[in-house]
Amino acid sequence: RPTPSGAAVPGRLATSQGANKGKRAVAAQPLAASVVTETPTLTPAIAPAAPPAARPPVVDAPRRRGGGRGAGEHAAWKSVRQERWEGALELEGELPLWLDGTYLRNGPGLWNLGDYGFRHLFDGYATLVRVSFRNGRAVGAHRQIESEAYKAAREHGKVCYREFSEVPKSDSFLSYVGQLASLFSGSSLTDNSNTGVVRLGDGRVLCLTETIKGSIVVDPDTLDTLGKFEYTDNLGGLIHSAHPIVTDTEFWTLIPDLIRPGYSVVRMDAGTNERRFVGRVDCRGGPAPGWVHSFPITEHYVVVPEMPLRYCARNLLRAEPTPLYKFEWHLESGSYMHVMCKASGKVVASVEVPPYVTFHFINAYEEVDEDGRVTAIVADCCEHNANTDILDKLRLQNLRSFTGQDVLPDARVGRFRIPLDGTPFGELEPALDPEEHGRGMDMCSINPAHVGKEYRYAYACGAHRPCNFPNTLTKIDLVEKTAKNWYEEGAVPSEPYFVPRPGAVEEDDGVAISMVSARDGSAYALVLDAKTFQEVARAKFPYAMPYGLHCCWVPRNSNA
Numbered sequence: 326r327p328t329p330s331g332a333a334v335p336g337r338l339a340t341s342q343g344a345n346k347g348k349r350a351v352a353a354q355p356l357a358a359s360v361v362t363e364t365p366t367l368t369p370a371i372a373p374a375a376p377p378a379a380r381p382p383v384v385d386a387p388r389r390r391g392g393g394r395g396a397g398e399h400a401a402w403k404s405v406r407q408e409r410w411e412g413a414l415e416l417e418g419e420l421p422l423w424l425d426g427t428y429l430r431n432g433p434g435l436w437n438l439g440d441y442g443f444r445h446l447f448d449g450y451a452t453l454v455r456v457s458f459r460n461g462r463a464v465g466a467h468r469q470i471e472s473e474a475y476k477a478a479r480e481h482g483k484v485c486y487r488e489f490s491e492v493p494k495s496d497s498f499l500s501y502v503g504q505l506a507s508l509f510s511g512s513s514l515t516d517n518s519n520t521g522v523v524r525l526g527d528g529r530v531l532c533l534t535e536t537i538k539g540s541i542v543v544d545p546d547t548l549d550t551l552g553k554f555e556y557t558d559n560l561g562g563l564i565h566s567a568h569p570i571v572t573d574t575e576f577w578t579l580i581p582d583l584i585r586p587g588y589s590v591v592r593m594d595a596g597t598n599e600r601r602f603v604g605r606v607d608c609r610g611g612p613a614p615g616w617v618h619s620f621p622i623t624e625h626y627v628v629v630p631e632m633p634l635r636y637c638a639r640n641l642l643r644a645e646p647t648p649l650y651k652f653e654w655h656l657e658s659g660s661y662m663h664v665m666c667k668a669s670g671k672v673v674a675s676v677e678v679p680p681y682v683t684f685h686f687i688n689a690y691e692e693v694d695e696d697g698r699v700t701a702i703v704a705d706c707c708e709h710n711a712n713t714d715i716l717d718k719l720r721l722q723n724l725r726s727f728t729g730q731d732v733l734p735d736a737r738v739g740r741f742r743i744p745l746d747g748t749p750f751g752e753l754e755p756a757l758d759p760e761e762h763g764r765g766m767d768m769c770s771i772n773p774a775h776v777g778k779e780y781r782y783a784y785a786c787g788a789h790r791p792c793n794f795p796n797t798l799t800k801i802d803l804v805e806k807t808a809k810n811w812y813e814e815g816a817v818p819s820e821p822y823f824v825p826r827p828g829a830v831e832e833d834d835g836v837a838i839s840m841v842s843a844r845d846g847s848a849y850a851l852v853l854d855a856k857t858f859q860e861v862a863r864a865k866f867p868y869a870m871p872y873g874l875h876c877c878w879v880p881r882n883s884n885a
């Protein structure tokens with residue numbers, strides 16, 4: 326049956342009123358077509374195109390379908406059960422009236438193809454969630470992003486592109502040869518943009534992953550997939566950082582060079598699709614660049630991390646996942662931090678630092694002496710104690726089998742100090758006692774007005790132990806070196822996203838919004854007062870919502 330998007334998905338239509346029957350639900354404005362397109366319980370989240378007998382043999386033994394309703398499995402790790410939904414959300418508490426705009430959250434929400442369950446959290450097809458706030462009310466929605474990878478999987482009932490740990494299974498030697506060829510061209514890599522979502526300075530909203538082809542433009546109101554974001558330059562490359570730094574006027578990103586190990590630092594003006602080359606950083610260690618999921622900038626510099634967890638072209642080609650997926654650990658190669666001047670593209674510092682593992686930089690800023698000269702760069706990140714175990718812990722099987730044992734590896738706020746005076750070494754120390762946030766630390770945000778500048782507060786996910794995944798929200802005070810924590814038994818909260826109050830002067834004047842998947846299968850957008858870190862409201866979805874990664878905020882009429 327066609328859904329409003331035209332996609333054929335098995336299921337039934339129900340109005341949001343039906344879904345919310347008997348509850349105190351208030352619509353922000355009349356919703357013409359508020360629909361649930363739901364798949365019946367325990368049927369595939371995506372219908373296979375052909376009956377199993379007609380499908381080519383599967384090389385890998387199919388894993389038991391994850392995402393079932395098995396007791397003990399948390400809803401955070403189960404595939405979203407509908408292709409799309411929109412409706413008014415039931416409110417508990419009072420939303421601030423100034424909160425006027427749309428919170429968007431991206432993430433890998435669909436980990437099943439028929440009976441086949443994906444392995445890793447990062448493999449899932451992208452699910453975009455929206456919560457629009459207006460006049461103290463909230464309307465929610467979600468929708469699958471229509472990447473080529475997702476559309477092909479839906480059509481053929483199998484993985485057709487190379488995901489984080491999943492690869493297409495060849496059914497013949499010829500198709501294997503074809504796959505190898507497509508791999509070298511990059512065309513077999515996924516465009517499943519399941520990682521970040523950013524609002525560009527010109528108002529376009531982009532969903533992103535680490536492949537350049539996985540930059541997809543979406544409509545923040547309808548959640549329609551509008552098409553590929555085509556970069557009109559000739560910079561090439563297959564992968565980039567999943568987290569560009571975006572301001573009202575520009576977009577900075579890093580493009581790793583896997584052939585001649587290094588990174589291109591590039592910049593794109595708002596309103597254009599053309600990235601411009603700013604400069605190149607050569608790697609100090611080998612055999613490949615370190616993984617750059619994110620990086621920080623300051624007012625005048627771009628910080629380029631080179632960690633010993635490095636890309637591995639061979640692992641990109643492998644049919645079965647290796648222990649570190651597309652990466653390899655090269656402790657002997659050293660760990661480095663490089664600093665490039667934004668204006669000249671020159672590398673002004675390149676220092677060796679203690680080994681580290683990070684996905685997410687929090688922020689960076691310049692340290693100046695009494696004459697106003699920049700003497701060092703301070704860069705903070707969510708650091709996993711130089712331990713790659715976290716990648717294995719994020720396998721779905723591990724996430725779904727929490728037995729009460731404390732298995733989440735320790736993490737901290739790692740603070741780098743990179744001197745600009747030619748000293749060959751930089752420092753890496755915890756910015757505060759990690760016990761303050763339960764030794765869990767990832768998925769961070771800060772007040773956007775402080776990007777690249779001195780700052781005091783960061784919002785992130787921390788831990789209340791024992792746990793197998795970050796299960797608290799934490800507000801870090803980097804001056805007092807303390808944390809305020811939010812915790813609810815059985816809750817799996819996603820990145821707390823800071824939204825400033827319009828006109829705010831103080832850094833923490835605003836709210837932190839997080840989507841929470843609760844143990845009882847419910848899900849809600851939690852709004853915390855960023856100053857006190859106390860709950861002000863929750864807007865409840867009438868169905869379970871899987872875990873998601875990153876968010877952005879689109880203020881109302883920001884483009885008018």
Ligand SMILES: CC1=C(/C=C/C(C)=C\C=C\C(C)=C\C=C\C=C(C)\C=C\C=O)C(C)(C)CCC1
Pocket residue numbers: 447448487488489490514515519520534535536564567618651684715736765766767768794795874
């Ligand atoms: C890495 C490559 C690819 C895919 C990357 C994807 C899909 C996502 C990466 C997401 C990350 C690193 C998220 C980190 C989350 C950390 C958490 C929740 C930590 C919690 C710990 O306490 C492609 C697209 C397959 C291409 C090759 C490289």
Ligand SMILES: [Fe+2]
Pocket residue numbers: 520567568618684685874875
């Ligand atoms: Fe990320």
